[in-house]
Amino acid sequence: MVKSALSVLLVLVAISSTFAAKYIPKSGKRVPQTLSRGWGDQLIWAQTYEEGLYWSRSKNKPLLVIFHLEDCPHSQALKKVFSEDNEVQKVLDEDFIVLNLVYETTDKHLSPDGQYVPRLLFVDPSMTVRADITGRYANRMYAYEPSDIKLLVGNMQKAKKLLKSEL
Amino acid sequence: MVKSALSVLLVLVAISSTFAAKYIPKSGKRVPQTLSRGWGDQLIWAQTYEEGLYWSRSKNKPLLVIFHLEDCPHSQALKKVFSEDNEVQKVLDEDFIVLNLVYETTDKHLSPDGQYVPRLLFVDPSMTVRADITGRYANRMYAYEPSDIKLLVGNMQKAKKLLKSEL
Numbered sequence: 001m002v003k004s005a006l007s008v009l010l011v012l013v014a015i016s017s018t019f020a021a022k023y024i025p026k027s028g029k030r031v032p033q034t035l036s037r038g039w040g041d042q043l044i045w046a047q048t049y050e051e052g053l054y055w056s057r058s059k060n061k062p063l064l065v066i067f068h069l070e071d072c073p074h075s076q077a078l079k080k081v082f083s084e085d086n087e088v089q090k091v092l093d094e095d096f097i098v099l100n101l102v103y104e105t106t107d108k109h110l111s112p113d114g115q116y117v118p119r120l121l122f123v124d125p126s127m128t129v130r131a132d133i134t135g136r137y138a139n140r141m142y143a144y145e146p147s148d149i150k151l152l153v154g155n156m157q158k159a160k161k162l163l164k165s166e167l
Numbered sequence: 168m169v170k171s172a173l174s175v176l177l178v179l180v181a182i183s184s185t186f187a188a189k190y191i192p193k194s195g196k197r198v199p200q201t202l203s204r205g206w207g208d209q210l211i212w213a214q215t216y217e218e219g220l221y222w223s224r225s226k227n228k229p230l231l232v233i234f235h236l237e238d239c240p241h242s243q244a245l246k247k248v249f250s251e252d253n254e255v256q257k258v259l260d261e262d263f264i265v266l267n268l269v270y271e272t273t274d275k276h277l278s279p280d281g282q283y284v285p286r287l288l289f290v291d292p293s294m295t296v297r298a299d300i301t302g303r304y305a306n307r308m309y310a311y312e313p314s315d316i317k318l319l320v321g322n323m324q325k326a327k328k329l330l331k332s333e334l
Contacts (some may be wrong), residue, residue, distance in 0.1 A: 023256035025209055032201045032208040040201040042190055048215045051270040089190035103218040 039100050041082050043093050050106065052099040056125045058112040062159040064092065065110060067098040074145070075118045081146040088149065091156055113141050114141060120144055120152070122159035133158050182293040206233060206267050207250050210260050216274065221268040223292045229307050229326040231259065232277060233267040241312070242285045248313040257317065258323055287311055287319070289326035300325050 035045040049065070056063040068075035076108035081089055085160050104115050109129040113118075119142045122130040133155045134141040135148055144152050202212040213219035216232070223230040235242035248254055259265050271282050276296040278286075286309045289297040300322045301308040302315055311319050 013207070021253075022251070023207075023209055023253045025258070030202055030209050030211070033212060035200040035202055035214075040190070042192055044197070045200060046318050047202075047268070048270060048272070050273060054270065084189070084191045086188075089194055093190070094194055103215060103221065105215070106217060 012082070035100075036076075037068075037070065037100055037102070038079050038083060040092065040098070042089065043098050046097055046099040049099060049105045049110070052097050053123070053127060055097045056123060057127065060125045060162070061095055061097050061099065061128075062096040062125060062162065063099060064159070065097075065101075065121045065123060066155075067104070067110075067115075067119040067121075068117045069102055070146070072117050074143075077146050078118050078144055082147050082152075085149055085153075087153060088156070091153070092149050095160055096156070105136060113139075116140055116143065118143060122155070124159070124163045126164050127165055130159055169254045202267075204235075204237065204249060204267055204269070205246050205263070206235075207256050207259065210265050211254065213264055213266040216266065216268070216272045216277070219264050220290070220294060222264045223290060225296065226263055226264065227292050227329070228264050229297075229329065230264040230266060230291060231326070232290060232325075233265075234269075234271070234282075234286040234288075235267060235284045236278075237325055239284050241310075245285050245311055246315050248316050249319075252316055253318075254320060255323070258320070262327055263323070282307075283307055283310065285310060290320070291326070291330045293329070293331050295330055297326055 028121055031117065033091060035047060036043060039045075046055055052063045055061075068079065070076075078135075085125065104111070109131075110121055112121075112129070112131045119140070121133075122133050123141055135144045137143050137154075201208065202214060203210060206212075213222055213230075219230045219232065222228075235246065237243075239287070276298075277288055279288075279296070279298045286307070287302075288309055289300050291297055292299045302322075303318060304310050
């Protein structure tokens with residue numbers, strides 16, 4: 001009886017060490033955060049502005065920086081249209097470096113008319129923020145609404161005309 | 168006949184618009200990047216150093232910054248042990264702000280003895296980089312190997328003793 005209890009115990013120990021429970025927070029299991037944050041799972045996202053600038057310069061492609069907040073309904077609405085628009089996604093994937101941020105950087109050039117979300121800015125590979133490429137709202141020049149997606153596509157074409165062409 | 172062909176066409180159009188193909192890169196479908204990059208899917212990762220500092224100050228918790236590269240075997244080996252160590256994961260989740268970076272920041276304080284990977288630095292909520300908390304290698308003071316995980320746990324305890332206690 002003692003012997004069989006021991007065997008059961010050994011088996012239990014073996015099982016528990018083989019299937020060692022991975023850490024799970026007290027508040028419950030979390031879904032891993034993605035770098036895309038829903039703006040396009042198939043795109044390759046830079047993590048930081050420095051990284052975005054580096055890739056923009058080295059690949060000679062314009063950078064698109066999206067400032068947004070996960071619990072902002074305007075950001076969410078734009079994100080849905082943006083992520084589901086195949087033209088936007090294809091052009092960004094092939095011709096742009098992309099970065100989305102939920103936290104402001106220290107670079108004032110990225111907030112030409114204030115810090116608000118959603119706010120989309122293009123940066124030329126020469127490291128010039130394209131403050132000239134704007135949406136349709138005079139008070140928030142870099143904001144876009146879901147219905148502005150064609151305007152955004154047009155602005156992407158503008159951003160692709162680089163400020164300094166290669167020699 | 169024409170009528171039935173039309174109905175079939177209508178059904179096809181309806182199906183194709185309902186199941187509109189999502190954008191897939193020419194090179195094939197990609198697995199979405201995670202912010203954890205494999206260092207702990209259950210942890211809540213800051214995306215940028217600025218964000219990490221902000222959370223560190225506002226929550227009065229030390230920040231751990233991990234510099235690594237995805238195709239560096241030393242980084243990979245440490246990551247495996249680090250992500251599977253429940254004590255490391257639990258303490259980080261409850262008492263730290265965490266950030267992993269594959270690209271250097273412009274802040275020289277984060278490279279007290281050079282830029283190499285893997286490199287782990289603690290930052291106090293007072294925004295002081297804890298250059299005093301080191302691993303076992305004199306030439307790369309902030310490097311850890313998989314066998315150093317207990318040393319790292321000890322260093323986490325040191326980092327939890329904040330430089331300035333709250334009033």
